[in-house]
Amino acid sequence: MEPIKEATRVSFGETLAELAAEYPDLVVLDADLSKATRTDIFAAACPERFVNCGIAECNMLGVAAGLAAAGKIPVAATFAMFSAGRAYEQIRNSVGYPHLNVKIAGTHAGVSVGEDGATHQCLEDMALMRTIPGMTVLCPADHYETKAAVRGMLEHEGPVYIRLGRLPVDSVYHAHSLENFTIGKGNLLREGTDVALLATGLEVPEALAAAELLAAQGVSAAVADIHTIKPLDAELVAELARKTGAVVTAEEHSAIGGLGDAVLAALADADVRVPVEKVAVQDVYGHSGTGMGLVDEFGLRAKDIAAAALRVAARK
Amino acid sequence: MEQSERSALRRAAARLRLDVLEQVFTAQSGHPGGALSSADILTWLYNKELNLDPAQPRWPDRDRFVLSKGHSSPGLYAALARRGFFDPALLPTFRKSGSILQGHPDMKKIPGVDMTSGSLGQGVSTACGMALAAKLDGASWRVYTLLGDGEMEEGQVWEAAMFAAHNKLDNMCWIVDSNGLQIDGRVEDVAGPGPLDKKFEGFGFQVLKVDGHDFDALEAAFAAARAEKGRPTVILATTVKGKGVSFMEDQAGWHGKAPNAEQYAQAKQELEAELARWEVE
Numbered sequence: 001m002e003p004i005k006e007a008t009r010v011s012f013g014e015t016l017a018e019l020a021a022e023y024p025d026l027v028v029l030d031a032d033l034s035k036a037t038r039t040d041i042f043a044a045a046c047p048e049r050f051v052n053c054g055i056a057e058c059n060m061l062g063v064a065a066g067l068a069a070a071g072k073i074p075v076a077a078t079f080a081m082f083s084a085g086r087a088y089e090q091i092r093n094s095v096g097y098p099h100l101n102v103k104i105a106g107t108h109a110g111v112s113v114g115e116d117g118a119t120h121q122c123l124e125d126m127a128l129m130r131t132i133p134g135m136t137v138l139c140p141a142d143h144y145e146t147k148a149a150v151r152g153m154l155e156h157e158g159p160v161y162i163r164l165g166r167l168p169v170d171s172v173y174h175a176h177s178l179e180n181f182t183i184g185k186g187n188l189l190r191e192g193t194d195v196a197l198l199a200t201g202l203e204v205p206e207a208l209a210a211a212e213l214l215a216a217q218g219v220s221a222a223v224a225d226i227h228t229i230k231p232l233d234a235e236l237v238a239e240l241a242r243k244t245g246a247v248v249t250a251e252e253h254s255a256i257g258g259l260g261d262a263v264l265a266a267l268a269d270a271d272v273r274v275p276v277e278k279v280a281v282q283d284v285y286g287h288s289g290t291g292m293g294l295v296d297e298f299g300l301r302a303k304d305i306a307a308a309a310l311r312v313a314a315r316k
Numbered sequence: 317m318e319q320s321e322r323s324a325l326r327r328a329a330a331r332l333r334l335d336v337l338e339q340v341f342t343a344q345s346g347h348p349g350g351a352l353s354s355a356d357i358l359t360w361l362y363n364k365e366l367n368l369d370p371a372q373p374r375w376p377d378r379d380r381f382v383l384s385k386g387h388s389s390p391g392l393y394a395a396l397a398r399r400g401f402f403d404p405a406l407l408p409t410f411r412k413s414g415s416i417l418q419g420h421p422d423m424k425k426i427p428g429v430d431m432t433s434g435s436l437g438q439g440v441s442t443a444c445g446m447a448l449a450a451k452l453d454g455a456s457w458r459v460y461t462l463l464g465d466g467e468m469e470e471g472q473v474w475e476a477a478m479f480a481a482h483n484k485l486d487n488m489c490w491i492v493d494s495n496g497l498q499i500d501g502r503v504e505d506v507a508g509p510g511p512l513d514k515k516f517e518g519f520g521f522q523v524l525k526v527d528g529h530d531f532d533a534l535e536a537a538f539a540a541a542r543a544e545k546g547r548p549t550v551i552l553a554t555t556v557k558g559k560g561v562s563f564m565e566d567q568a569g570w571h572g573k574a575p576n577a578e579q580y581a582q583a584k585q586e587l588e589a590e591l592a593r594w595e596v597e
Contacts, residue, residue: 027452051448051483059441059475066445069423069431071376072452074445089435090472094442098423098432 003171004143008164008201009107011146013038016075017045023154027067029076031057036166037077037107057082061090061104068100073154079113080106080163084125095159096132103153104129107164110252111281111298112202114166114291121286121294127257129161130230136183137229139163139251139259141204144173145227148181156183163201165252167291170205172225186233188240192222195309196240196247200226200259202295203250203279209302210250214309221309232262238270246312247276250305252295255280275315277308317532323594325531328398329359330591333560335394335407337587341580343411346419349570350464351391353495353528353555358388360534361460362395370400373427377457380446382431384439385464385493386420387572392429393417401428437470439463440490444479447488447548458542459488466498468509474519480548481520489541490521490550493528495557497568512552521550528553560587 016028020042032055034040043050053060057078064074076083083091083106095102106125113121129137136156140146146164153160172189189204190211199207204225211221222240226233241247247267249260260278267276281298295301332355340346362368366379383392390410397404402416409415416425420434430446433439443461450457467473480488492512500506509515516523522544526533534553541549557571558564561583575583 027449049452053479054475054482056475056478058437058472059444059479062438062441062472062476063445063448063479066382066431066442066447067449068445069442070380070446070449072449090438090441093435094432094438 013041210305386434437472
């Protein structure tokens with residue numbers, strides 16, 4: 001397979017359409033954003049199992065819960081802001097508490113939404129979804145990993161939140177390398193001895209590029225793709241922290257409650273005491289701009305990860 | 317309806333109200349007012365309307381019931397226990413730690429509960445999802461959901477109403493327990509969600525108005541709901557909050573309060589007299 005530059009929302013829509021026949025119980029719901037979440041690809045392939053719920057996200061999550069209670073596998077898609085955010089309580093009480101087999105796709109997550117600005121740039125979705133007992137939280141990095149994650153979430157019994165992005169992203173994987181995609185198991189992409197870079201989503205290629213920048217300065221960085229925020233691969237996190245003695249987490253999300261905090265909690269639980277820095281959006285709202293321009297402005301690029309890595313390495 | 321059938325329903329409703337009283341008194345917690353106002357509706361549903369098999373609570377072709385006004389849980393629990401879904405001896409464990417009988421309905425713990433509910437406005441959306449599933453499968457089972465008139469103030473109810481009508485969910489029947497009261501007072505004074513008949517007509521429902529304590533009227537309304545094609549039905553059932561216990565009737569204060577020993581004794585006496593009355597006839 002060739003490297004491919006694709007938005008994870010597109011990979012998501014394509015994969016749903018590809019799996020329609022294999023999963024006869026699959027029903028896809030959207031809230032008037034199907035052309036953006038790309039569930040329109042599924043709708044074109046399988047119109048009889050696509051239901052547009054209109055601009056009514058709270059009802060959509062309830063409908064999804066009812067479908068799941070009747071044996072269907074509903075996938076409810078809208079922007080992360082309007083599922084994890086607006087419909088948080090519906091997800092908590094109607095989906096999470098009864099542990100129903102509902103899959104929630106939150107697209108257009110993070111500042112890379114771009115021009116729409118702060119109201120549409122959800123930076124809290126992973127934090128919110130992590131608080132729900134039994135919820136699995138996925139954040140795939142690229143086209144191939146999204147394909148694997150979509151299949152993985154359909155095979156998984158129970159509620160899943162999958163975080164997807166608007167911008168096309170360079171692939172870090174090839175299809176064959178994801179045969180072992182397992183929910184809850186991080187992927188070590190690069191070995192290293194001086195610092196561990198733990199990244200998720202769009203930050204995975206940035207972390208790989210950061211490792212190159214660090215190598216040029218004689219610093220050996222390990223890079224892991226933490227595609228599952230919950231349950232976190234605590235074993236891999238602790239192992240890399242022990243081995244390298246310094247950790248940088250990288251996520252296009254608030255520094256509060258996301259990957260960084262999940263890693264800190266795992267390190268505390270494992271009693272691994274190493275310097276840690278979180279590359280994330282630092283408790284502020286986003287604003288309008290170009291997608292990658294904002295990733296740059298908010299300090300989420302390879303150079304920022306590399307700078308953080310040098311700081312934590314110096315604190316060892 | 318034969319008089320003997322009507323008397324049997326009256327007995328069952330009096331038994332259900334006694335069960336509600338016992339649960340709330342034993343727990344010293346819970347919501348008697350709305351459970352008593354909806355007692356006749358629940359009695360009709362669980363004795364006459366719903367196609368169920370207590371031996372197979374998860375039977376795929378059963379009719380579904382979602383108690384969107386989940387705080388009326390003691391009424392639902394009484395109906396399920398008396399229908400044989402679980403031992404009525406469990407009713408006094410209502411709201412106690414370790415009991416399956418949670419404060420609000422829990423589908424994972426209680427046999428016969430089709431959906432976890434309690435956060436107002438949410439149950440009705442889940443009922444829409446079930447009705448959609450039946451449509452997708454071409455199945456003939458139906459979905460019933462009971463809401464409160466105060467619950468009509470939740471915006472999600474109207475999102476669900478649009479969804480049900482747009483998707484022509486004629487396999488679902490909503491029942492609004494219109495007892496006119498909510499925690500803070502009269503529904504019309506607190507937020508005034510009416511006129512519900514005109515609103516539901518505007519949303520594309522078949523609207524039926526009945527006395528929610530009249531079994532003949534309920535029988536006719538549910539038959540009309542089953543016969544309707546192409547649109548969902550809402551039964552606006554006018555009821556009396558606290559029905560059957562004189563001092564609780566039409567009193568907002570009994571929305572979510574347990575009686576003390578003296579009040580319990582009086583309520584029990586009144587409901588036992590009602591039970592005895594229909595035993596005789």
